[in-house]
Amino acid sequence: MLPPVKVLYSMENPLADLQAGFSVSSRQFSRAVDRNRIKRLMREAYRLQKPMLATSIEQNQRRLSVFFIYIGKDKPAFENLVAVFQKIIQRIQNRMHESH
Numbered sequence: 001m002l003p004p005v006k007v008l009y010s011m012e013n014p015l016a017d018l019q020a021g022f023s024v025s026s027r028q029f030s031r032a033v034d035r036n037r038i039k040r041l042m043r044e045a046y047r048l049q050k051p052m053l054a055t056s057i058e059q060n061q062r063r064l065s066v067f068f069i070y071i072g073k074d075k076p077a078f079e080n081l082v083a084v085f086q087k088i089i090q091r092i093q094n095r096m097h098e099s100h
Contacts, residue, residue, distance in 0.1 A: 003076035005042070005084050006069040009092060018057055020046055021067040028073055038070050045081040049089040056093045066092070 022042045024035040046068065057064055068088075070076070 003070065003072045003074070003080050003084060005081075005088065006071050007066065007088050007092075008069070009064060009066040012063060014063070015065075017063050018050075018054055019065045020050075021065075022046075022070075023067065024070045028071075029075075034075065038076065041076065041078050041081050042068055042070060042085075045078065045085040048082060049085045053089050053092065056096055060096050062096060064092070064096075 020043075022039045024038045024042075026035060029035045029038065053064075
């Protein structure tokens with residue numbers, strides 16, 4: 001099963017072409033070590049998908065702010081996070097094309 005990640009984003013960001021933030025609930029993961037590990041995995045999964053998103057942003061002449069929130073209750077496997085981020089990036093690209 002893929003880990004649940006919630007995404008908040010704004011298509012118009014006046015500060016930078018592409019910004020990303022990551023969060024993990026301290027209610028679900030009380031130990032900072034666990035929260036930091038999940039955020040590190042999320043950042044790496046995003047980094048692998050970022051070139052595709054950056055290309056779409058450039059082609060559509062957009063600016064984008066994205067905030068990823070891990071809302072799962074279990075520690076995710078990296079491979080699962082990569083799959084989730086592929087789907088998320090694809091969904092964002094589709095919405096960019098629709099609203100352009």
